[in-house]
Amino acid sequence: MKQKILSLNSLSKGLLIPLILFPAWIILYNNLQNISDFITENIIQLSPGEHLTETIRFFIFEVPKVMLLLVLIIFIVGIIRSYFSTEKTRKILGSKSLFTGNVLGALLGIVTPFCSCSAIPLFLGFVEAGIPIGVTFSFLIAAPMINEVALVLLAGLFGWKIAIIYISTGLFIAIISGWIIGKLKLEKYVAEWVYKVKSNANCSENETLTLNKRIKAGYTSVKEILGKIWIYIIIGIAVGAGAHGYVPENFLGSLLGEGNWYGVPLAIVMGIPMYSNAAGIIPIVSVLIDKGVSLGTALAFMMSVIALSLPEIIILKKVLKWQLIVIFVSIVAIGIITVGYIFNYFVYL
Template identity: 50%
Template sequence: MYIFQWLNNQLLKMEWLHNLVTVLVRNVFRLDVNSKVGGSIHFFIYDVIKIFILLSVLIFMISYIQSFFPPERTRKILGRFSGITANILSALLGTVTPFCSCSSIPLFIGFTNAGLPIGVSFSFLISSPLVDLASVILLASIFNWKIAIAYVVVGIVLAVIGGTIISKLKLEKYVEPFVFNNKVLEVEQEELTTKDRIDFAKDQVLDIVKKVWLYVLIGVGIGAAIHNWIPESIITALLGQGKWYSVLLATFVGVPMYADIFGTLPIAEALVLKGVGLGTALSFMMGVTALSLPSMIMLKKVVKPKLLAIFAGIVTLGIIIIGYSFNAFGYLFM
C-alpha cells in the first residue's frame, strides 16, 4: 500500500515536480510561494508541465493501442451488437478516443453513415469528449482515484442513457440526408509494423498537443487566478455548496465556452480548493467539454434542430443531475 501511495504521489501528482518548481520560484524568481504572485507562478508552471507530461505519455499509449482498431474495424465490431449492448460498447469506445467534441463529430458522421443506429453514434459522441483515459489519470493526479473512477462511471452512464433514449425516440428522420447517402468503401486495413504504430502514436501526440496547448495555458491561467487572487468569500457567495443554483449556473456558464477537458481541469481544481462543491466544479467541466457552442454549431450541420435540441437537453439534464449528486455525496470520495 505504501509503495502504491508513493508511486501515485510521484508519478501522478508529481510531488518531485512540485518541489522542483518551489525551488525555482524561490531561488530564480525570488518570490515566496505563499504570496499571491509567487503562488500564481508556482501553480501555473507546475500545472502546465504536469499536464503536458501526463498528456503526452497517455496519448502516446492510447494511440498505440488505437492503431490496432481503425474506424472500419471498429464499425464492424460495433455492428455485431444491438440495443443497449451496442450503446455501452460505443460509450466505452468513446473513453479510449482522446478527442474534443468537435473532433468527435466526423467519427459520429462516419459511424452513422456506415449504418450504425444513431443512438449508438450519439453514445459515442457524448462519451468521447466527456470521458477518456487521459482525463481519468489527470483527475486522479489532481483529486484522487475515487473521484476519477466515479466521474468515468457517471460519464459512461450518461452516454449510454442518452444514446438509448435517442434510439427509442426513432429520430433518424432528423439526421441530414447526406449523412446516410455517402457510400462506405470497404478497404482492407494494411497491416502496420511496430514502427508504423509508434510513428502513428507520435503523430497523434503532436496533433492533439497542437490542438489543446492554448486551452491548457488559458485554463491553468484562470485556475491560478482563481486560486490566488479571487477571495474565497466571493466564490463561495456565487458557487458555494449551500447555493441551490450553483450547479445550474456552472453548467450554463460552461456551455458557451470551448475547451477540452485538459483545459478545464485546472479551473475545476481551483474552484474546489476555494470551497466550491465537487459536483458544481464537475458540472462546469462537463458543460464546457460536452456542450461547447462550436461543437453544437458543427453538429447542426448534420442533424436538424429538433434532434439537436433533444441531444442538448438530455446531456444538460444529465450533467445537472450528476452535479447535484456529487454535491450531495461528494464527501464519500474526498
C-alpha cells in the same frame, strides 16, 4: 531466420528510446517538488511563506508535473488508438443490440481516433451501416467528453479519485442518453438525404501496422496534441496559481456553492455557449472549486462545456432535424444535472 533477427532489430530500435526515457521520466517526476523548491528559494531567492513565493512555487511545480503526465498518457493512448479505427468501430457496432451497442459505442468512443470535425462523415457512415442512432449518439457523446487530456488534468489537479469518477459518470451519461434516444425511435428526425447517401464501403484496407509504426503514432499524437494545448495549460495554471493566493476563498461560494439548488442547472446553461476542450476548461474548473464552487456544480459545468458545444450542435444541424437536436441536448443536460446533484448532495470527498 534472418528475417526474424531483422525484425527483432528494428523492433528494439523503436522501443529503445521510450525504454531509456521512461526511467528518466520517473526520476524527474518524483523530484519535481525538490526542483521547484530549489528554483523558488535558491535561484530566484524568494522568501518562503509569502503570497508571491507560494504562487510562483505552485506554478513551477504544476506546469512540469501536468506536462510530464500528459506526455506519458498521450503517448500510451496514441499507441492504443493505433489499434482502432472508425472502420473497425463501425464493424463492431454494426451487429450489436441496443443496450450492448450503447455500452460498446461509449467505450469505443474513448479509444477510436476521432476529431469532432469528422462528426458528419462518421454519422453518415454509421447510419449507412445500419447502426441505430442511439448507439451512434453514445459514441458521439463519449468521444469528446472522455479523453486522455481530461483524465490527466483532473488527476493532476484534483487526484485520481475525481478523475475516475469523472470518467465513469461520463460513460454513464453517454450510455444512458444514447439508450434513451434509441428507445424513443427518433430515426424520422434525421434529415432525409442522409438515408440516400451511398458510400463505397467495400473500399476497405487491411493495413497492419508494425510496432515501430505504432510507437511512431504515439510520438505523433504527443506532438500534435501537446502542440495544440500547451498554451492553454500554462495560462490555465497561471490563472490557477494567481487565484490561489489572491482571490478570497468563498468568492463564488454564495452563487454556485452547495446551498444553492439552481447552481447545477445554471452552470450547464453557462457552459453550452462556451466552447473549449478539456485542456482549456479544467484549470478554470480548478479555480472555481478553489473559490467555493461545489464539486458537482464544477463537474457539471465542465461536462457541459465539453459535451454540449454550440459549434458541434451547428455541425450536427446538417444531418439532424431540430427536434432531434433539442431532444439530444435536453437528455444530455438532464444526465449532467443528475451527476451534478449526486455529487453535491450525496458524495462527500
